[in-house]
Amino acid sequence: MTVLDGATRLHLILGDPIAQVKSPGGVTRCFAARGRNAAMLPVHVTAAEFDDFVRGASLARNLDGLTITVPHKFAAARHCATLTERAQLLGAVNVMRRNPDRSWHGDMLDGAGMVAAIRACGGEPAGRHALLVGAGGAGTAIAQALLEAGVASLALHDADPARAEALLARLRPVSGGVPLRGLAAAEPEGCTLVVNATPAGMRPEDPLPVPPERLRADMFVADVITAPEVTPLLAAARALGCGTSTGVDMFGAQVELIADFLLGGA
Amino acid sequence: MTVLDGATRLHLILGDPIAQVKSPGGVTRCFAARGRNAAMLPVHVTAAEFDDFVRGASLARNLDGLTITVPHKFAAARHCATLTERAQLLGAVNVMRRNPDRSWHGDMLDGAGMVAAIRACGGEPAGRHALLVGAGGAGTAIAQALLEAGVASLALHDADPARAEALLARLRPVSGGVPLRGLAAAEPEGCTLVVNATPAGMRPEDPLPVPPERLRADMFVADVITAPEVTPLLAAARALGCGTSTGVDMFGAQVELIADFLLGGA
Structure with a gap:
């Protein structure tokens, strides 16, 4: 200290x-x-x-x-x-x-923290087909960061379809031609990177943000939630053998990025 | 920490x-x-x-x-x-x-810190005849605190006699009849508490704020200066066997008083 x-x-x-x-x-x-x-x-x-x-x-x-x-x-x-x-x-x-x-x-840096955590946990986003659940403050920053990190496509689901569409409209001009689509349900089929950016999983009674029976072992699953560190979504993913990154990983990565930025990028 | x-x-x-x-x-x-x-x-x-x-x-x-x-x-x-x-x-x-x-x-609390340091070092001000040298910011607060602590009299010297007089004029209404007087020179005769509240003693070439040959063993001598911790004035006083308190003692006492005050007097 x-x-x-x-x-x-x-x-x-x-x-x-x-x-x-x-x-x-x-x-x-x-x-x-x-x-x-x-x-x-x-x-x-x-x-x-x-x-x-x-x-x-x-x-x-x-x-x-x-x-x-x-x-x-x-x-x-x-x-x-x-x-x-x-x-x-x-x-x-x-x-x-x-x-x-x-x-x-x-x-x-909210999105960069998520990307850095995914990378640190072995889930390099570049080239992956990504499903992002949640288009709020965290989701917005993460969507931008996933595009910046080079995902092959980005599917977005939000409980409020208008919010998802609004975010997609803002991202299209900067997507560099990467396919963007809104999903009416959080269906991970065809994706190899699944990111939860909703609060679902903080309370035991929350529904899972993605139906766990639709996960497959080749998907990397990331969550923004820090408590519990291993959410039910991440527990289901780990049971299948998926790579995962937690909200605690994201926080840890972001602390380093924040210190880098505040000290002048040194 | x-x-x-x-x-x-x-x-x-x-x-x-x-x-x-x-x-x-x-x-x-x-x-x-x-x-x-x-x-x-x-x-x-x-x-x-x-x-x-x-x-x-x-x-x-x-x-x-x-x-x-x-x-x-x-x-x-x-x-x-x-x-x-x-x-x-x-x-x-x-x-x-x-x-x-x-x-x-x-x-x-500037004055209360000095009084607390004097007390902690065995020089209870109550009943003593005090000579204070310096009527600036620190001296002003110390003069008030010495009166509050119950000195029997207070003599004040400042290189600027008008500044000393102005402070005495402010103190008279709250002195409760304790004799206050301005001195043209820093003459400690008749005093049993000598307090330096000037910067004299920070640099080796400074003149002593009180002529050391006029100190006597029954005087308690206090200084506001923190560096050097033992000023030439305090060194001379200690050589005579006087009790002393340093600026470091004052700072230490004040830290406690500041914490007391900020935590609500608890």
């Missing part, structure tokens, strides 16, 4: 609620492992007060970075003078660092 | 410059020793941006306390809805905690 002193550089994670986040410990340990005197602190700020908080806090000369969680990812993008291409496409950021003129530069 | 997590309660120390402050480590360790998940972080904020920073940062729901250092102690008092009597008298605060309605309550 970094020993705090007067020279400690500050990074904040902003959310409402905030007590559940794990980045203060994870990212601060990451800073220390890289030999940096820097810490990430949690800040509980409401949506109504978010803009005024960011304007005030940005005046701190030793505030180098912000991490953004629910519900502020879209509001935060408006505080950025510059955005990465993917953050611009998604209209949302989860990390912000200073430009040389002290304005904010934003990126969205 | 507190392990940072999403539930960590925040306290900030605000100054310009800030890298030299030791409270982030000291107060955070104090919080941990009391079993609190709380941390104190340094914030570098300029005088021009101080008010906007405080207004913005105050919106954070998990920001429980502020510690204030140079040059913000007077500006900070204006952000307090309520002040202790001594902070009101001094027009300055170095600590702020939340009232039940989330407004700020301020106190000034």
